[in-house]
Amino acid sequence: MDAIPRAPFRVSEYVRAHTVEDAVDALSHFGSRAAIIAGGTNVLVDRPRVDALIDIRRLGLRHLRDGGGLAIGALATVADLQSSPLLAGPLRIVADAARAHGHALLRHLATIGGNLCKAHPVLDFPPPLLALDAEVRLRGGGGARALPIAEFFLDFQRTALGEDEILTEIAIPAPAPGTGSALLRQGWTRVDLAIASAAVVLTLAPDGTCCKARIALGTAGPTPMRAREAEAGLEGRPIDESAITRAAATAAGEARPMSFFRGSEAYKRHVIRVFVARGLAAAAGRAREAA
Amino acid sequence: MSAGGVHVVLEVNGDKRALVVEPHATLLRVLRDGLGLNGVLAGCEAGDCGACAVLLDGRAVPSCVVLAASAEEARIETIEGLAHGWELHPIQQAFVDHHGLQCGFCTPGAILAAKALLDENPAPDEQAVREALSGNLCRCGSYPKMVRSVLAAARAMAGGAEPASP
Numbered sequence: 001m002d003a004i005p006r007a008p009f010r011v012s013e014y015v016r017a018h019t020v021e022d023a024v025d026a027l028s029h030f031g032s033r034a035a036i037i038a039g040g041t042n043v044l045v046d047r048p049r050v051d052a053l054i055d056i057r058r059l060g061l062r063h064l065r066d067g068g069g070l071a072i073g074a075l076a077t078v079a080d081l082q083s084s085p086l087l088a089g090p091l092r093i094v095a096d097a098a099r100a101h102g103h104a105l106l107r108h109l110a111t112i113g114g115n116l117c118k119a120h121p122v123l124d125f126p127p128p129l130l131a132l133d134a135e136v137r138l139r140g141g142g143g144a145r146a147l148p149i150a151e152f153f154l155d156f157q158r159t160a161l162g163e164d165e166i167l168t169e170i171a172i173p174a175p176a177p178g179t180g181s182a183l184l185r186q187g188w189t190r191v192d193l194a195i196a197s198a199a200v201v202l203t204l205a206p207d208g209t210c211c212k213a214r215i216a217l218g219t220a221g222p223t224p225m226r227a228r229e230a231e232a233g234l235e236g237r238p239i240d241e242s243a244i245t246r247a248a249a250t251a252a253g254e255a256r257p258m259s260f261f262r263g264s265e266a267y268k269r270h271v272i273r274v275f276v277a278r279g280l281a282a283a284a285g286r287a288r289e290a291a
Numbered sequence: 292m293s294a295g296g297v298h299v300v301l302e303v304n305g306d307k308r309a310l311v312v313e314p315h316a317t318l319l320r321v322l323r324d325g326l327g328l329n330g331v332l333a334g335c336e337a338g339d340c341g342a343c344a345v346l347l348d349g350r351a352v353p354s355c356v357v358l359a360a361s362a363e364e365a366r367i368e369t370i371e372g373l374a375h376g377w378e379l380h381p382i383q384q385a386f387v388d389h390h391g392l393q394c395g396f397c398t399p400g401a402i403l404a405a406k407a408l409l410d411e412n413p414a415p416d417e418q419a420v421r422e423a424l425s426g427n428l429c430r431c432g433s434y435p436k437m438v439r440s441v442l443a444a445a446r447a448m449a450g451g452a453e454p455a456s457p
Contacts, residue, residue, distance in 0.1 A: 006336075014297045014314035014360045037358055044317060044356040045337045053314060055361045079350075105341050105404060105426030108350040109357065191425050 006047065013052035017059060020139050020168060026054045027164040028141050036166060038075055039109035041102075042118050061113070061168055069173040074113025074166070078102070081112060089290065090175040093128035093183040093199050100124050100183075103191040113167045116152065119159045119223065126153065126224030127199035128183055130216035134172045140165030153223035176212070179203040180286025184275040185218070188262065194219050195263045196271040198251075200279035204287040208238045215247070215279070219262075220255035220272055227251035230276065239284040248277035297360040303328070304372030312359040319343045319354040322369060330370035330399045334428075341427035344400035345369050351407035353400075353426065370399035373406070382406055382444040391440030393431035401427040405441040414445055 015034075017023035027034060034052040037043045043053065061073035064086050072081070072094075081087060081098035101110065101124050115125045116136065126149070134149045141164040149170070152160050161167065175181075185197040197218035203211045213234035215227040230251035234243055257268035296311035303326060312321050319336065322328045322345065331354055334342030338356040345354045346368035373380035382402050385391065392398040401424055408415055408423035415423070420441045421434075429437065 009315050010313075011315045012295070014358075016360070016363070037361065040356045040358050040361065041338055044358065053358065053360075055358065057361055103341070103426030104423050105344055105351055105353050106338060106356075108347075109352050 007049075009044070009047040011051055011053050015052060015054045017054055017056050020059055020061075020166065023054055023056050023059065023166050024139060024141055024164055026052070027166065030054070031163050036117070038114050039077065039106075039111045041106055041110045042114050056166065059168075069171055072112060072170045072172070074116075074168050074170065075111050076113075078107040078110045078112075082107065090179045090181040090201060090286075091132065091172060093131065093181045093201075094125070094172070096183040097124040097128050097185075097199075100185050100187075100194075100197075112170060116149075116170070117159060117161065117167055119153050119157050121156070121221060121224050122193045122219045123224070124185065124194065124197065124218065127197050127216040127218045128181075129170060129172070130224055130226055131181065131199035131201040131214040132172045132175070133214065134170050136167055137169040137171060138162075138165045139168050144168075146171070150226060153225075156222040175201070176203045178205065178211075178287050178291040180283040180288070180290055182279040182282035182286065184279050186271055186275070193262070196220060196257065196268045196275065198272060198275035198279050200276065200283040202234075202239060202280065202283040202287045204239065204284065204291060206291060208288075210234045210237060210239050210243075213247075215251050215276055217251065217255055217272055217276075219268060220257050222256070225255075227254045227276070229254055234280075239280060244277050244280045244284075247280060248273045251276040299360055299363045301359075301362055301364075302366045304368060310359075314360055316359045317355050318345070318347075318357040318359045318362050318367070321359040322354060322367070328369045328371050332396055332399060334396070339428070340397075341400040341404065342397055344403045344427065346403055346407055349407065349410060351400075351404040351423075351426075368403065368406075370402060373402070380406075381447045382409065382441065385440040385444035385447060386437070389436055389440040389443050391433060391437045393429075393433050397427050397429045397431075401429065401437055405444065408441070409445055409448060413449060415442075417442065 015026040030052045035048045035050045037053045061075040063073040065071040078098045078101045087095035136152045137146045181201040183199045186195045199216045201214040213231045230247040252269045252273035259265045322331045332342040334340035336355040338353045343354045420438045
């Protein structure tokens with residue numbers, strides 16, 4: 001078998017940013033001729049054709065800060081997230097995604113920011129963050145802005161980041177009382193990328209009525225996505241077996257998976273339907289316990 | 292901003308080294324081609340196989356996905372730094388005693404991944420060892436003996452001589 005052909009990776013400039021302003025200035029200067037590098041696990045594998053690397057490892061954005069909601073610095077590593085006591089209750093699905101991420105040698109390098117900015121539908125952090133209604137905070141030449149994470153993923157490996165913008169923080173709002181969540185993920189092996197994944201977050205009223213439903217899917221289309229029709233069908237009614245069955249079928253219909261070597265379109269759609277059903281049942285159970 | 296070579300100081304196996312590295316150079320290439328540390332093996336060079344694993348500030352990482360320029364002031368340990376003369380590190384000795392290797396290509400990376408684990412958790416259970424070695428591919432399929440070697444090393448390092456297998 002032939003070796004995988006790989007272009008030699010060469011750049012002419014290296015910029016070590018010490019502040020967010022340094023990074024934004026360098027991005028303004030180089031524009032699309034530069035790539036941001038943090039952990040290195042995307043850039044040194046993808047090897048983009050750029051002239052400069054802007055190293056943001058030293059920006060001090062590795063925090064997890066609890067204050068109403070949870071703010072996660074874009075440079076928090078998979079290892080930081082795997083073990084954080086702040087990712088408890090409904091936020092556990094972010095730690096679950098960290099535990100599912102790749103293999104042990106990558107977890108001290110790979111960052112949550114890099115995972116989101118790669119904007120690949122197979123990656124593990126977007127679905128739980130979509131389901132938790134997270135917000136992404138960006139900084140650029142024009143200042144700071146925030147947007148719902150659902151508006152961050154525009155297309156396959158394309159984000160809403162402007163040419164001079166970097167992702168600095170992810171903010172997860174504090175879940176309402178009576179909220180439960182679940183993350184389901186299937187891979188060929190423990191360390192392989194996902195065949196499909198589903199993150200579910202449900203908030204139930206004391207009488208069991210669903211006030212809010214979020215279903216987010218991975219490897220289900222060109223971007224990480226929410227199954228909005230399935231979500232809408234659950235709100236305002238109890239989460240019983242018929243509601244779960246219907247929502248799972250609706251979500252599988254909304255998904256646009258692609259046949260690839262890890263699984264056919266039909267198989268992925270099947271897995272999505274099963275995962276949404278199991279995820280709804282698990283999240284509803286946890287929501288009742290939390291109430 | 293630095294065009295061309297980047298000046299970095301790395302502490303490699305206890306020695307401070309002042310180097311000029313290319314802005315795109317990986318730590319793997321600097322250690323192997325620049326410093327001649329051939330125990331840092333080049334496998335997939337895509338972060339998948341773990342043959343190039345080194346300890347970066349005590350954490351096991353694939354050096355092929357670490358930018359050398361970014362490792363400024365980092366403390367790096369490679370397999371060359373483990374033995375004292377002819378006296379092997381207990382993990383190396385355990386791999387010998389328990390046949391934790393066949394061809395040996397994955398061995399340096401696997402031993403360093405094991406060292407990172409044992410430095411943090413001196414008494415891991417089997418599942419923790421398997422998890423720690425999850426990024427080290429062994430195409431000979433020696434995984435069970437690698438796990439056994441690491442568990443034996445943990446016992447040996449906890450005190451008490453480890454009897455060699457017959």
